[in-house]
Amino acid sequence: MDLSEIARLAEAEADRRLQRGMSAWAVPEPMTLDEWAQEHFYLSAESSYVEQRWTPWTFQRAIMACISNDDIYEIDLKKSARVGYTKILLAAVGYFAHHKRRNQALWQPTDEDRDEFVKTELDPMLRDVPVMRDVLPSYVSRHKDNTLQAKKFIGSMLHTKGAKAAKNFRRISVDVAELDEVDAMDRDVEKEGDPFTLAAKRVEGATFPKVIVGSTPKLKGFSLVDERYTLADERFTFQIPCPHCGERHALTWGGKDEPHGLKFTDRDPATARHLCPHCATLIDHGEYLAVESQGVWINEDGTIWLHADGRFTTPAGDGVPTPRHIAFHVWTAYSPAVSWAQIVREFLAAREAMERGDETKMKAWTNTTRGECWEGEIERTDAEELKQRAEPFKIRLLPRDCLLLLCGADTQGNRLEAQVWGYGLGGQMWTIDHRVFFGNPAQEDVWLEFEEFILGETYQHASGTTQSIYATAVDSGGHHADAVYAFAHKHRARRVYAVKGSSGVERSIENGNTKVGFNWQGKREKHGPTLWHVGTNLAKDRLAARLEITQPGPGYVHLSADNTDEWFRQLAAEDRVTVRTQAGTQSRWTPNRKRNEVIDMTAYAIWLEERLDLWAPKRKRWWSDLEEQVQPTIEDLFGANPQPAPQRPAAQTSASEPASAPLLPRPAVQPSRKLARAW
Template sequence: MDKSEIQKAIRRGLAPMGAPDPLTLAEWAAKHFYLSAESSYVEQAWEAYPFQVAVMNAISNDDIREVDWLKSARVGYTKIILAAMLYHAEHKRRNQAIWQPTDDDSDEFVKVELEPALRDVTVMRDVFPQYLARHKTNTLRQKKFVDSLLHTKGGKAAKNYRRISIDTGYLDEADAFDRDVEKEGDPFTLAKKRTEGATFPKMVVGSTPKLKGFSLIEDRAELADEFFRAHIRCPHCNEWITLTWGGRGEPHGFKWVNNDPDTAAHLCPECAGLFTQADYLTVWKTTRWISASGIWTDDGLRFFNRADELVPAPGHVAFHIWTAYSPQASWADIVREFLAAAEKAKAGDMSKMKTFVNTTRGEVWEEDVEKTDSDALEARAEAYPLRQVPMGGLVLVAGVDVQADRFEVVVWAVGRGEETWAVDYVQLRANPADESEWDKLDDYLLTAFPHAAGGMLQIEASAIDTGGHYTHQAYNFCRQRVRRKVFAVKGDSQQGKPVKGRSSTQDVNWRGKVIKRGVKLWLVGTDTAKDLLHGRLQIAHPGAGYIHFSKELPSTFYQQLTAEHRILAKTQSGDQYRWVKPSGRRNEVLDCTVYAMFCAQQLDLNKFTERMWQRLEEAVQPATGDMFSAPLPPPAAVVKPEAKPIVATKPTTTPKLASRLA
């Protein structure tokens, strides 16, 4: 063997011990990445568009912890995160996870995108020798590489965010995720917790935005340290400008002549010069990302201020781009799509215009939504004290929402024709993980409330939400109080489901013991209940269905009661109306009220006849009650939200509903 062969053999033997030359994601993809036939228009080696380079390098820049991409369709986001996953597995050897909106989405991503890439990007065979094998390390849920793991999961279930430790996490199509994953928190926070402890933690989140006020990716972008938009040099004046849609009468953006899409051109806001897509493609290699504060980058590695001075990379960056920047769609086709959507909109069908704004312009859609004005409800509040049942209130029901540090309770009095009065709203500070802390809730639910007619009323039925972290604690609490009509409930948001839905028996895991079929769990048709509540809140005058409020209720009560909006949403069954909660809003009061409405139906109050209401009134507020009853005891101290929990007084005798009707 000659000397050169010996040297080659030595280099081959030492290769596994050497560190590869550091590459950015853009450099690595240019060298190794490949577009597979299953998921690409053209099967070929990867060649990045100019606007993609900075985003790719920001993903591989260890100084940047979070990268968000608010985008339209056809700008390459899915390919970029696919390349990033392979890059972090082969080049940086880091543990990763990608969450798709559902398990089915995750499976499709693995089959259509990930597995063909692992097959065709040959450098991956060095770190993933099982790429063609049926092996426990090569499944739809996990890929085990040399020195690292990639988890592939759906985002609907809270369990999919547990028991993994990663360096890099990805969320694809973020606006399709639930805002609150099984009442355990938003998907970003749950995913980000999996990176705690990593030397170089990274979260990458991208999505086409959806509805204004409900867009998760818009929320993320607003939290970023810097929000960048792509700029190019105007072919005429050489100033940095963004490509914008503009609009009729706007001195910038897309313009065309006589409804002819083929005449589409872009009007520069600086020099008022028109340039075509062909002109754009002569300058697009100069793409620069510039934020509103003047921070800019060409490559996602180095960042500069307005004075062109080098500055540290922001820890959290967001990017926005839309279809006009991509050569995959012609400007004529963009205008053609808009004109078709505008024609539909004239006939009242806004669906195509909404799609155009979301998927072509990459912007949120602003839509009229059904909602109730919280200020208007507060303005009509009445001068009756909390924790005392007003005249007309005959039966007390309560809804309970279990939070990490408290129990939220709303008590309603129901009268003839389901006219209702808010009787109490409390937050009982507690740790629901501690069995003894549930005694605070138990004591409260045993409270006797004085009635304006002189008697005392107890809560006839209450419903406890079993979602979230404390399911089995809630199950056990309800299991032990069946005779007191304390119901375990869970929301069911499917359209058309009854307020009082079906029940099923559930096992209770308690103190290490499984109690088979230990508790009956009731489903609550939450959207149906919210429709009913929304309608009742519109009733302007006292009587059947009217809802009364006390002036002692805090403003947050009304804000939470009206937190959700009714919007038209696309579902697998077609367009349906859904109640959704805008960003940053709390809705515990609404949830509690829905559960109280369930209790009213459990007591069959919605089926009461005139005679039954009359008998109940005679028992609770007899006609002579105001003349001869003893003076009312003073109402118990009101427990405002955030205040110290009450200590309830247990009554000696309180006639229950059944005995009052007997």
Template sequence: MIPAKLSKLVRGVAKLAAPPPDLTVSEWADAYRRLSPEASAEPGQWRTSRAPFQKDVMDAINDPQVQNIVMMFSAQVGKTEILLNAIGYFVDHDPAPIMLVQPTEQMAEAFSKDRLAPMIRDTPTLGKKIRDVKSKSSGNTLMHKKFPGGHITLAGSNAPASLASRPIRVVLLDEVDRYPASAGTEGDPVNLVSKRTTTFWNRKRIMVSTPTTKYASRIEFAYEESSMEQWCLPCPSCGEYQPFSWKQIHFEYDEEARITIKVDHACRTCGALHGEHEWKAGIGKWIARKENAKTRGFHLNEMASTFVSWKEIVHNFKEAVKGGKEMLKTWTNTALGETWEETGEKLDDEELYKRREDYGHEVDVPDSAVLLTAGIDTQDDRLEIEVVGWGAGKESWGIQYHTIHGKPDHPDTWLQLDAFLERKWLREDGSGVIIAAACIDSGGHHTTEVYKYCVKREHRRIYAIKGEGGPGKPIIIGSSRKNREKCLLIRVGVDAGKERITSNLQLEEEAPGYCHFPIAADKGYSQKYFKGLTSERKALRFTRGKPRYEWIKTTARNEPFDLRNYAVAALEIIQPIFEQALRTGAAPAPSSAKKPVSKKKYVKKQNIW
């Protein structure tokens, strides 16, 4: 017989040497994962039953036949928590080299600090395996963490060096529709990082995103090449399994009180109407629309969420409709988990011309416009200028479209511009208002003249800009002084500005973003102006087999469209001043650091030509 102490020791050694229990990702999460108070309204032990649609998605990771998992998800359905559970599972139960890629390095750093670190801290089994970054002996950093049998690296899709180094078995790609088209000059970041998994027979690639624009959405492409599964629930009346569809939603909404009264979902088979609680009382399941052994794809919209109600979704829809096309696009992406299809329709210049308004007798600026900006374009024989007024919700009023005839290399042309930009514009209340900021395009043949003019007038918020096309770039990209004149040059994402302007011009009733134009003949808003304002449309083009939207001209002259874009950029540059103006009703005037001088002395002193 084996002595009792020896028997106990043998059992202890056997327990230590035994392989871990065979768990799936969801089972691991139910057993070990703790939700952190910073990231969850319900901190404490994770429960997959709280959102049952997450179970099969997580457990697909454990299927040895499945290499790729695609999640085209709306907001509010826990997609980030699924990624965190996958990380926890591989760290604790199936060690491997892991990489998580965010759209940018800054977002990767934020994910590490705000989501990953709290999970490690509050999940004891992970805290034992990943040492704190602050520990001197940990060897861990914000973007790279070691654990027994593996490591996890966090990276931005815009950093090619971090995407193409060491082999990785598990790749987690978050918000792939926000990735740039190319990681530097290295090519598509998804393909770049995916190549790092090729040496592993048991590799996994998990792609997650809310979709963006149709034909240009990475996650939609990946989903359509997958099993294309939908979360379905049985109709309470006939039992027919089906996904929730916005087309089948029926609601009553009190427009005055802005409250959703009632929401029902119609069965696509029998037509019966049932409320949210009746539908969600059923037991759901994922139903595939295609067979695909290696890639499982899941689509889920916000109506399936256990964290947001149908009444809230309807309310958000009504608010998005009021907010215009861009807000409706965002709602479609984030609530329905669907791509937005750009129609590419050309705006009707004649309809815009017909809706011009009378601002009032001898009035330049309606009282609702609290601030003015200007956009300026240089041509070989003239300067084109538009002054735009701005109010609450970035509602806009065209104030003046003006042409200064004269070559940009002649001093008098710029003196005329100075006089125009320094004038006061009459309000309805009798007061005068000046231009708060202006942007001048530095492209074309007169870059040096623009730099020389602007560098001496930055104290008046007159800025040189350079437009950059391409999707995904914000209206204000950045700035530099890398030119001989040391002029502040602001880089402007013109496509983002064109998107906003086009969306706002499509508004037919007064709302945030609505565009007003004066009917007065001396303001410059002729039929020619509106043809130029509607001179471009968005069209789908294919470059090297890849779809992308581009802005194309439909008429020869597009200066009005460009000038409105530059006026928008000026507003974005001085956003804090605009917000102050909305609070106080008047914007502070640009500072004047120098005493006025005569034209003759001014030209000599500034030496700009």
């Protein structure tokens, strides 16, 4: 070999090495997770019935497209078994490591679950998907970069954790947080918070943060994924066109008396068909498979369609803004790998066991086949019944015997809401006012408007006097806790409290407090305010008990007919679910709809009753003085305009103790803006 040949080979080798080194900075051609999976992903023998290249089903493709959409922050999947979520999750891990080069953290319920997932699912995927070798050179060796706890890729890192210990949510900063089987995780991880909040903190500083949550639901009222599903901006079901009428509908179980869903005759699984809710025609599993590729995901009110390629459109095909938090529900009937006859066969076996007194099989079938929560004993308040018992008194006018005003407030992403309740002797309650203050709670304007309301608003009493709001509890949950802390700390002398629902065991409605530090507008409070913990389940139990009282008097809840239909729906927006667990019988209030601000704010008002100790025996004289001030005795029964008694100065109080004398009316503060509107 002459020198020129050696030089040519050396130049080729140098060029190869240069290209390999520069490839770390190369920008790959954009592609979605669905496209990446169809090109690269492979089903390993250890985790699949058939070892082969993967072709996603239509309903899976849209979910995968959303996972790779940087405009979507949170994705929740409430699912049954056998719908391919584990494969979607594995493909997402490979996609973010190979294509996006983003740091990830994946949590399983326990360390043991993590180890099993890595050994039987993750490691085989890294071995059998060839492109993963480009970013994980140590994939076949015992190496510090390839362990059960972490995989160090070229350009990114994957942390695999168990969710049992709070320490597993610390000291990592990632772009993508993935939580698998969250209903098997602790609701309050070592008393430091729920797993979603702890995981979301790990992506807080990312350029394109993403939280992916998937689980089979378990017990109604205790299901973390069900709560996440309820809180999503948009909730989607996969809907197919009927082969006979062309109208779209979701696959449902329905029920014996429902005009839709899976139907069968004479307890024969072979007769299983799906009844179209539009044309009442039965379709079989083969007809479903023929139109499955034409299915689209549709939100609850039918205004947004999500296509397999990830596009969000109107039904007419026009583009719409991408939601930031979306949720999907999918169950076994959608899986081409499971026949409808098999679903019916499993149901019949579970029903036979239930008739013998064993409900465990039906519980498992409901969770793992239907992808729904198992419901125990349910107590439900009907919104229409509440509306029918409403009285014709005007809101913002205080009736006789209404002596004190308490306000519960809620923070949302684009507004503050306030619910004012009037109180009388013995816990009698009246709906007085509901206000909405639009604005970003991260900015000061909306808080100034809210301040003018709770400190300056006055209400006319039937006796001729005026009343102001005596105390306020503001929910600090969500993304604006620091703003709530700052506001409550500023007005602590006016009985304004920052509150939050208790996440652990509730000992009482007033469930303790915690000193908190906070940053608000760049300022750090050295001696932070107090965060008060509300036993919301116990508070709602008290409300439910009062709503059962049928005659006006102590404990009766007076509802104004001036409240809107939506207000009544929100007051009845939660069910009391009782379930039997290994720890014994447990009960919890759980939302039955997304909007439930009214019942939450009412619970905060009931917490104020406890904080102010309104029903203690020592308060009897206090209530007598208050009644004398608010509705003084009228000597002349025929006097047209009764005059209030002379007002006495209110006693100065601390933030933690109620006044020894009632707080007298204050002059109204004239608002500088009118951002608030009445509901």
